[in-house]
Amino acid sequence: MDDKYYREKFKELGLSEQFEFVGRDYSSYKGRKVIVRCKTCGTEFYTWGFNEMLKGRQSHLLCIECGAASDGADVWERSPRCDEAMAHYADGHTVRQTAEKFGVPESQINNSVKKRGLTNGRQWGEISDEQRERQRYEAEQRLIERLDVLGFDYIGGYTTSDESVMIKCRSCGDVFERTVGFIKTGNLICKKCEHEKTLIRQAEQRMVRKAEAERKKAERKMARAAKPSAYQLSQMALLDDTHTCKVCGKEYTLREYMESTGSRYYRDSGYCSADCRDAYNKECAKISHKGRRDSHRYRAVKYGCAYDSSVTLAKLIKRNGLRCAICGEMCDPKDHSWSQYSGPMYPSIDHIVPMSKGGGHVWNNVQVAHIICNSEKGACDYESKTGEKIQTESRDSHKGDPVYAGEAH
Numbered sequence: 001m002d003d004k005y006y007r008e009k010f011k012e013l014g015l016s017e018q019f020e021f022v023g024r025d026y027s028s029y030k031g032r033k034v035i036v037r038c039k040t041c042g043t044e045f046y047t048w049g050f051n052e053m054l055k056g057r058q059s060h061l062l063c064i065e066c067g068a069a070s071d072g073a074d075v076w077e078r079s080p081r082c083d084e085a086m087a088h089y090a091d092g093h094t095v096r097q098t099a100e101k102f103g104v105p106e107s108q109i110n111n112s113v114k115k116r117g118l119t120n121g122r123q124w125g126e127i128s129d130e131q132r133e134r135q136r137y138e139a140e141q142r143l144i145e146r147l148d149v150l151g152f153d154y155i156g157g158y159t160t161s162d163e164s165v166m167i168k169c170r171s172c173g174d175v176f177e178r179t180v181g182f183i184k185t186g187n188l189i190c191k192k193c194e195h196e197k198t199l200i201r202q203a204e205q206r207m208v209r210k211a212e213a214e215r216k217k218a219e220r221k222m223a224r225a226a227k228p229s230a231y232q233l234s235q236m237a238l239l240d241d242t243h244t245c246k247v248c249g250k251e252y253t254l255r256e257y258m259e260s261t262g263s264r265y266y267r268d269s270g271y272c273s274a275d276c277r278d279a280y281n282k283e284c285a286k287i288s289h290k291g292r293r294d295s296h297r298y299r300a301v302k303y304g305c306a307y308d309s310s311v312t313l314a315k316l317i318k319r320n321g322l323r324c325a326i327c328g329e330m331c332d333p334k335d336h337s338w339s340q341y342s343g344p345m346y347p348s349i350d351h352i353v354p355m356s357k358g359g360g361h362v363w364n365n366v367q368v369a370h371i372i373c374n375s376e377k378g379a380c381d382y383e384s385k386t387g388e389k390i391q392t393e394s395r396d397s398h399k400g401d402p403v404y405a406g407e408a409h
Contacts, residue, residue, distance in 0.1 A: 020036065022036060025046055034046070036061070077115065082112055084102070085104070086113070088102075143183065146184065147183065150186070161180045164178060174192045238254060239253065248276055299355045303358070305359060307360060307362075310363075313349055320368045327370065327373050331370055342371055345370055352365050357379065
């Protein structure tokens with residue numbers, strides 16, 4: 001609806017004799033608040049009364065400054081209902097309460113109060129102090145009854161309906177302050193109790209979500225158990241393959257191993273029974289993991305290859321020098337860039353044939369190499385890594401050398 005529609009309705013309702021339509025306030029809800037000018041006093045004001053008249057809720061429009069009515073006569077001021085409204089206002093009720101009771105705009109009540117020279121309703125009819133105290137007491141009792149219904153105890157502090165009072169929660173005993181107007185709305189709550197209820201509700205929701213997640217997890221687990229995956233089916237086809245135990249040498253199948261140990265994994269562990277597995281782990285546990293030499297010894301036992309305790313880095317450097325057998329550069333014993341013990345150019349013992357592939361920790365299978373080169377080489381032999389075959393010296397060629405006097409055992 002545009003301004004033209006509003007102007008036509010303004011004339012149809014007979015408002016143009018006393019008021020002039022100026023425009024609409026588009027900042028209001030759907031622009032329904034209009035701006036009018038009183039022809040008597042020239043005051044421009046915003047009003048919702050025009051829309052109330054369109055809806056049939058209001059019979060006339062009233063100027064907020066001079067009180068002139070839209071029909072040209074101040075009918076309200078001469079009516080008995082105006083005297084009743086003023087008396088109701090004088091009993092201590094607010095302008096809004098009086099307007100709601102008599103079905104007139106709040107501006108009309110305000111204008112009547114101004115014309116009669118009232119600044120406060122309690123001054124109407126020259127109310128005595130006793131009557132004023134009685135009204136205050138009755139209002140206080142109504143407030144106490146209201147608090148009792150809401151579950152709170154009244155402590156004190158009531159003077160007027162616009163002030164705050166002290167109240168106490170019956171549930172938690174918390175004492176706080178609230179305005180009388182807010183208490184009358186019926187939305188009074190204790191923040192402490194509400195916070196505790198929120199925590200309890202959140203805890204219950206977490207328990208419900210956790211139970212639901214566990215239920216879904218159990219359902220998925222049962223579904224997987226009832227229907228093996230493609231990988232499990234492929235592994236189950238290997239259950240009857242024959243394997244050799246690396247401890248006792250006995251031949252066994254994976255199905256026999258799973259039945260004897262109760263294992264659920266479809267893979268070969270290298271042992272025919274739990275006893276052989278425990279015996280192997282017990283033997284490996286006797287070997288210390290501290291130090292590089294103990295690590296070589298552990299790996300020799302693990303892979304079942306030869307081990308010579310006389311092979312050390314110092315003796316190997318004395319035999320071969322500091323040149324790296326992999327890249328050909330010189331090693332630096334003073335390189336401690338990684339830690340206080342080593343760096344990338346620090347010399348190390350490199351096994352020509354890795355111990356994992358059967359090469360032992362013996363003199364004819366070791367050479368000097370940078371730590372970084374040794375790490376990059378990994379578990380590859382020298383021939384597959386560089387493409388050329390290295391000629392290692394025979395262990396017998398060093399017999400009689402005092403450096404290798406402790407070699408034989």
